[in-house]
Amino acid sequence: xxxxxxxxxxxxxxxxxxxxxxxxxxxxxxxxxxxxxxxxxxxxxxxxxxxxxxxxxxxxxxxxxxxxxxxxxxxxxxxxxxxxxxxxxxxxxxxxxxxxxxxxxxxxxxxxxxxxxxxxxxxxxxxxxxxxxxxxxxxxxxxxxxxxxxxxxxxxxxxxxxxxxxxxxxxxxxxxxxxxxxxxxxxxxxxxxxxxxxxxxxxxxxxxxxxxxxxxxxxxxxxxxxxxxxxxxxxxxxxxxxxxxxxxxxxxxxxxxxxxxxxxxxxxxxxxxxxxxxxxxxxxxxxxxxxxxxxxxxxxxxxxxxxxxxxxxxxxxxxxxxxxxxxxxxxxxxxxxxxxxxxxxxxxxxxxxxxxxxxxxxxxxxxxxxxxxxxxxxxxxxxxxxxxxxxxxxxxxxxxxxxxxxxxxxxxxxxxxxxxxxxxxxxxxxxxxxxxxxxxxxxxxxxxxxxxxxxxxxxxxxx
Numbered sequence: 001x002x003x004x005x006x007x008x009x010x011x012x013x014x015x016x017x018x019x020x021x022x023x024x025x026x027x028x029x030x031x032x033x034x035x036x037x038x039x040x041x042x043x044x045x046x047x048x049x050x051x052x053x054x055x056x057x058x059x060x061x062x063x064x065x066x067x068x069x070x071x072x073x074x075x076x077x078x079x080x081x082x083x084x085x086x087x088x089x090x091x092x093x094x095x096x097x098x099x100x101x102x103x104x105x106x107x108x109x110x111x112x113x114x115x116x117x118x119x120x121x122x123x124x125x126x127x128x129x130x131x132x133x134x135x136x137x138x139x140x141x142x143x144x145x146x147x148x149x150x151x152x153x154x155x156x157x158x159x160x161x162x163x164x165x166x167x168x169x170x171x172x173x174x175x176x177x178x179x180x181x182x183x184x185x186x187x188x189x190x191x192x193x194x195x196x197x198x199x200x201x202x203x204x205x206x207x208x209x210x211x212x213x214x215x216x217x218x219x220x221x222x223x224x225x226x227x228x229x230x231x232x233x234x235x236x237x238x239x240x241x242x243x244x245x246x247x248x249x250x251x252x253x254x255x256x257x258x259x260x261x262x263x264x265x266x267x268x269x270x271x272x273x274x275x276x277x278x279x280x281x282x283x284x285x286x287x288x289x290x291x292x293x294x295x296x297x298x299x300x301x302x303x304x305x306x307x308x309x310x311x312x313x314x315x316x317x318x319x320x321x322x323x324x325x326x327x328x329x330x331x332x333x334x335x336x337x338x339x340x341x342x343x344x345x346x347x348x349x350x351x352x353x354x355x356x357x358x359x360x361x362x363x364x365x366x367x368x369x370x371x372x373x374x375x376x377x378x379x380x381x382x383x384x385x386x387x388x389x390x391x392x393x394x395x396x397x398x399x400x401x402x403x404x405x406x407x408x409x410x411x412x413x414x415x416x417x418x419x420x421x422x423x424x425x426x427x428x429x430x431x432x433x434x435x436x437x438x439x440x441x442x443x444x445x446x447x448x449x450x451x452x453x454x455x456x457x458x459x460x461x462x463x
Contacts, residue, residue, distance in 0.1 A: 012308055013309050013312050013362075017049070017417070018231065019048060027365060027366070027454065028365060028440050032367075033367035036367055036422035037369050037418075038413060038422060040209070040418070044417070046294075054289055057078065060185075061289070064286060065257065081362070082294065083117055083278070083291075085295040086238055086240065086298055089213075090240050092215050096241050097241070097243040097278045098149075098237060098240045098278060098285070099246065099278045100290075101295075103385050104130050104204075107224035108134045108271065109190065110239055110281055110295070111222060112135050112136070112137070113139060113252055114246050115170055115249075119167070121138045121171075121172065122140075123142060124143045124152070124174075125143065126380040127203065127377065127380075129204070134305075135172075138170075143156065143159060145383045146335065146381075148337075149185040149336060152184065153188045156193070157195075160193065160197075169197065170198060171198055171199070173200075174203045174206065175204045175206065176207040176342070177345070177377075177380070178376075179377050179381060180333055180373050182336050183341045183342060183343065186218050186220065201224065203225075208225040208230055208278075209415055210310070210344060210415060211306075212310075213225075221241050221242045222239060223240050223241060225375070227293055227297065230297045231416065232290070232294050233289075233293050235290045236287050236290025247276045251274055251281055253281070253283040254283060257279055257282055257286070258279060258283035259272050260274065261273040261382050276407060312418070313414070317343070317344055319427070320344075320427065321346065327431055330349075330350055331348060333347045335384070340414070344414040345412075347381075348411075348412075350433075350434060355372045355373075355408040356373075356444075357412050357449045358372070358410055359449070360442055360451065364440060365440060370411060370413075372410060373409075381407075384409075385407060387407055
């Protein structure tokens with residue numbers, strides 16, 4: 001998959017309004033500054049449009065599917081219309097199902113529980129843990145990190161051709177890396193999977209917020225993503241795609257909503273007739289507001305003009321990469337090379353710096369929020385850094401003191417709501433920190449690098 005040329009040539013959109021744009025935070029060196037949220041890959045700020053839509057609906061909040069009252073009927077319509085909106089946003093086929101979940105992780109665990117008992121799963125070591133770990137009851141083949149998109153396709157074809165016994169198979173792959181931001185050759189991988197009788201699920205957690213995703217065009221079998229990365233509040237996600245495995249599987253959760261009919265048997269047991277629609281895997285009272293917020297985000301991105309959003313983000317990607325390239329001590333992490341197309345997710349290390357220390361200084365001295373660690377993609381980051389699997393490192397910061405070597409990297413990520421000023425401040429801060437060093441002392445506390453506030457630093461209440 002690559003960034004469409006048409007997108008780059010289209011008119012560039014202005015940043016979309018998001019919550020928190022005017023939030024100020026204290027600097028450890030004194031004063032305040034508007035917070036620069038550059039950790040979109042973890043959780044993107046909610047679009048103002050989404051928040052306004054949710055606020056407008058809130059007084060009409062009601063239970064769905066089983067209520068006779070007006071608010072319940074209105075909420076049911078909103079819930080099911082949201083399902084249709086998401087299906088349209090993803091380019092779903094006529095017989096695809098859209099199942100609402102809690103997150104990408106929840107979606108992939110749902111699918112893992114629905115695959116046939118003899119299914120073989122193929123997954124690259126480069127995946128986020130949400131894609132790497134759910135397949136505990138299956139025979140899993142972990143593929144080594146490819147160094148080119150073509151190598152990714154070739155290694156998958158070899159693995160699928162060599163599988164024994166030949167039976168149902170599932171390939172799980174990301175659309176855009178949560179570590180490097182690089183786009184994967186999803187359409188080519190889907191073609192390879194189908195040519196060898198396998199199915200494919202696309203982890204679109206990092207792709208969907210930055211790039212149009214079309215299930216039919218990519219020819220993938222399922223897509224999973226999270227609302228909180230798509231500019232919606234926490235607590236909602238989507239699994240969309242083919243219905244047959246989902247209909248044949250036991251419900252992901254057993255309870256109300258998943259069942260059509262429950263009756264006692266003469267022997268004292270219970271017979272259950274489960275739904276065959278998406279409701280089969282949506283037991284319990286659903287997160288109506290979370291679902292509506294995802295649909296609102298889908299509409300907002302579409303109406304803003306996704307091609308224009310892509311074009312602007314690619315401009316920001318170019319500026320960040322050019323700015324980091326001017327600092328010799330910075331090493332940007334990449335699987336496919338400098339020319340590989342990517343979304344607004346860039347990870348790097350700085351020679352002579354503990355990554356946690358660097359990220360802490362960006363926050364405390366410049367009001368910039370980035371992420372440091374292994375980004376819940378431990379095997380990938382270890383591969384990119386050339387480390388031994390036994391080297392110390394964890395998803396958060398290590399116990400290394402500031403200045404000591406750490407396995408972790410630093411990740412800057414941005415998207416539809418990022419102002420130019422945040423990018424400029426980030427690049428200036430990186431250059432100044434490398435050139436002049438931190439202006440404050442730091443220490444490790446509970447596994448995180450934090451400012452050593454001492455007597456001179458004043459901390460005010462945030463709320």
